[in-house]
Amino acid sequence: MKKITAILTSAVIIISSLCGCTSAPAEDSGKIKVISTIFPYYDFARAVCGDKAEVSMLVSPASEIHSFDPSPSDIIAIQECDIFLYTGGENDVWIDKILESMDSDVRAIKLMDTVELSEEKLAEGMEHDHDDNHDHDEISYDDHIWTSPLNAITITEVITDALCEVDNENAEIYRTNCKAYTDEIKRVDEEILQITTAAENKTLVFGDRFPMLYFTERYGLDYRAAFEGCSTETDCSAATMAYLIDYIRENDIKAVYTIENSNQNIARALNEQTGAEILTIQSCQSISKEDFENGETYVSLMERNADALRKGLN
Template identity: 45%
Template structure:
């Protein structure tokens, strides 16, 4: 109900905006790109260079699953040349924007750039709808965190570069070169992850948190256990789930319990305390903090940080 009211208010706001109220075109002639999440923002920055103005719609530190767009967000999307979004459950709020804004430019969904995997429920993982365990009325849901596999991130980068080149033919060569250069950096990162995992006799990871890393796990053959799937709206697992994960850590002598960025990591801490394990963060890159943004974080630097964390915390 709340979202319907917000949508109505936004539609009224936009319908009342004459041409004098609309955002002015970029007088510099640069391509205007709006991205909902940090990976798309970072890939577009790398492709666009000096020829594009790229805006991150999701505020630093914000939770994308529960985010509600502002009137300023609506106007930004309406006036941009290219709008890049996930297209999955975690940014369902984008439907509100697209319904109200009617963008003048083009849109690109990241999930259309790669092969998708279904969201997975592994042993011990908390399920939000127990009645769906038997498959009654289930709807196939895909995991939209496609960028967590570097190979996918490179593919999305190239797709963004190609779209930007299409929209701004005068600078097409620069967009293509920028995309290829950044995709090359990401591919080298992929090789580094592959080389690391090849050294491990056991690739088991336990997350006392959501697990938005299905593509990463698939890419490097990681065996994982977690409290919830990546798009779960739940944050407090049942006693049974915590007990299962605790027993798994003990039985397999797992040294580290993982959590993701912006988590309070209370579940991971609880499991670690009960088992004598340590905890560590794996950054899904879905969003960044204001400090990370100010310090120039990129997808590559964040994933390099993950690689270093894996080297320090996996046997």
């Protein structure tokens, strides 16, 4: 709460100062500006826009979204963009507050409002997040909505609609690009569906936090994990470790999964005790610097997930 208060105080000062700014504006390309908080929405917008808009991302590659602290330049960028894309979950509380304080024409799209949400679930054996400040009588929804390719398609179409409204001159290009990219998402979705449908084992064990609820729901998979999706924990209790070891052994689990940018400490311990192979599932919430520089996309990262499932479920 102190962090949010500090951010809001800074935002008010920064936004107020903009109103009285008399310096010459920076050279403008004339293109609309789209800003996303995280990689998935950046990638969807990039694919749809092509070279017709400037698309940028607030959270840098390999950064941890759960500890992200917006800079003054980030707040100014949000104020000055045409379309702002964000999830709207517990990590984005600061965004809602900042948007309320802005007098701007920015079209802010809270993407949790565009798809059907699933409640957060505490799987058997999973540790409860010690930093969880939720009222436990209050329903808490998982905010990793993009991990289902079906949601990714919906989100891409929502972004396309917004682009067409803001920049109708290029609407036909946006629609064409949207169709091409969502067809690619449908292709990888069908590939993963075929793998999971044919698999005898339909349980994923994560020696890590678990941000893949919508993904597992899409493909009818069960899961066990050390931590919830937004947990900041890195070391699990002896009880959780013992539970996961026993579960892997008793159910003949061939692989233990981690997510991108993980330290893999828990997965390595599980591997040492059970022999289960360590495989990586891409949540796409963050992307490594190398992958970003190499032009990896949501689709290419989901193709990696297809390969990991092909190995781990057979």
